[in-house]
Amino acid sequence: MKTLSKYFLLLSLIVLLSCVEENVRVEDDNFESFLKRCELDSIKACNVIKKHRIIQHLTHLRTMDAGGQKYYLLEKQDITEMINSVTEGIYLNYILINKIGEIVYSKNDDDLFGLNINKENDSTLIKKCFSNRGGIYFEDIANSAHLSKNILFISSPVYIEDDFHGVLILQVDVKKIKD
Numbered sequence: 001m002k003t004l005s006k007y008f009l010l011l012s013l014i015v016l017l018s019c020v021e022e023n024v025r026v027e028d029d030n031f032e033s034f035l036k037r038c039e040l041d042s043i044k045a046c047n048v049i050k051k052h053r054i055i056q057h058l059t060h061l062r063t064m065d066a067g068g069q070k071y072y073l074l075e076k077q078d079i080t081e082m083i084n085s086v087t088e089g090i091y092l093n094y095i096l097i098n099k100i101g102e103i104v105y106s107k108n109d110d111d112l113f114g115l116n117i118n119k120e121n122d123s124t125l126i127k128k129c130f131s132n133r134g135g136i137y138f139e140d141i142a143n144s145a146h147l148s149k150n151i152l153f154i155s156s157p158v159y160i161e162d163d164f165h166g167v168l169i170l171q172v173d174v175k176k177i178k179d
Helices: 002-051 054-064 070-086 125-131 141-147 174-178
Strands: 091-098 103-106 151-160 163-173
Touching (some): 002 070, 002 091, 002 163, 054 070, 054 091, 054 103, 054 163, 070 103, 091 125, 125 151, 163 174
Antiparallel strands (some): 091 163, 151 163
16 A cells, blocks of 8 residues: 555656646746847847948937937937837837947937946946847846846847947836746
């Protein structure tokens, strides 16, 4: 009888563990698929930015306007529409930083416009994204959850003909990852 109950307990444990492992695998697949979608969106958005030379134009308009927002507001809606057209629409914000570290565009946070992130604290998430421009960069979720109210930062460098022009940052609400 003891052998039978040990066998049953062992069999139950194996079945339980196999179910748990499968659930984890499905969640990992969903998360990996989410990250791949973000990466693809980042690439498509960078292609639009390159094609229309958005960073260069915004930097030029900012210089013409002596740092003000006069021309920026004229372009903001069109830029948002261009980026929205090639992404999945799950992003809270898009931020463009030119090669000298000036934020030249933000979809939803006009207070960021004109800030030079080189003058900011080294630990800010935006500065980390700008500094890690070797490829697509995902800011650590654990850090993001603590420092930025559950926002994940995904950044991608913008190169035109091997010349660095700036960085695109996509901000995702961590709740979207769960969805």
